[in-house]
Amino acid sequence: MTEAVAGGGCISCKRREEVAGFAIVDWHYKVPEKEDFIHIFQYEYPLPTVLHEKFDGRLQWHGTMGTKDVQIGAIFIHNVTYNDIGTYRCTFHRTLNLPPGEKHVTIIKEIELTIVEEANPELTAVISEIMMYVVIIVLQLWMIGVLIYCYKKIYAENEDREAKKAARAQKQ
Template sequence: MSAAPEHLLLLLLLALLVLQANGACVELEPDTEAVANEGFKLGCISCKMRSEVRAVASVNWSFKDPDKNDFSPMYRYSDGAGVIMDERFADRLNWRGSKKTKDLQDGSIYITNVTFQDKGTYLCTFSRKLIYTETFHLEREYKKEFVMNVVPRLTRSLASILSEVMMYVSIIGLQVWLVVEMIYCYRKIAAAGEEALRESATEYLAVASESKDNCAAVQVAE
């Protein structure tokens, strides 16, 4: 094996290790459109930048009605337990974030039986204490705010539909291209085989004719 493939394999392994090291926590934009009478996940992720530093975090969710100016406490998760703080969401909120750890990075919650009254602005707040030493701590706060809309049924955007259509067109196009390539290769191989057979037949006839002439010359000499 040459050195180039070995180097490429080594780079690929290093890339996978880097992805595994940094891919444990990925901050994504939350969905903002819920369907009435169905469940909906309120996503909120705050990735800790230095994984080697110990940390303790808590998550607070707040809600603001479209016609209100201030947020009201909605849900709090700390020390492995969640508390619903808004009666409008009583028995309808479940923790979907990090579990079995005090170093929370995923603060997502899940709303069951979404209603049109759930439409509004949601605020997720991470309160994280970074523990560098026993005597040196740093407090950090991360906030994520977004507006959630509630619709009677899920609608698809034109961009989503066009993307799906283009995906199917690409798949069909690739299949057609593969079929054409297979036919072309088959014809090329078949033509090469026929040419080889013709050359073999020509060589055989030439050898046979030469052998016949040699035999005739031998008989005349005798």
């Protein structure tokens, strides 16, 4: 059981939505001690393509679907092993259709992937679990307080009713 820990995401949003364009997303991988990146994946609408046998059947496109203008270039790696440790480079090749002509923009993001033997719980998950138990205990105590209050009120009404009955019986 291993957990992949990513150091960031691969998102490239346009500044102006009304400008038409299209993007091709490439993913490259570099082993920690090596210098060269290998091309492992490419998404060009509508087809994702795995380009390296090491990742064959293990990479899955989780980026923008249904449009040529890709904004999110995420991939998932399935069956992660220690051999997947390294640097991953995401490259957006975006072509914008501007009035004077096409403009080409390239955006590169690098992500360091580490593997840990045992999944570390996120701080948010730990805090939310603690808060859940605190809320449950507080609500149970509140419910007990409401039950005691209601019981006292009903008991006082019954005592008052019995006192009124006794007073009526004495008058007769």
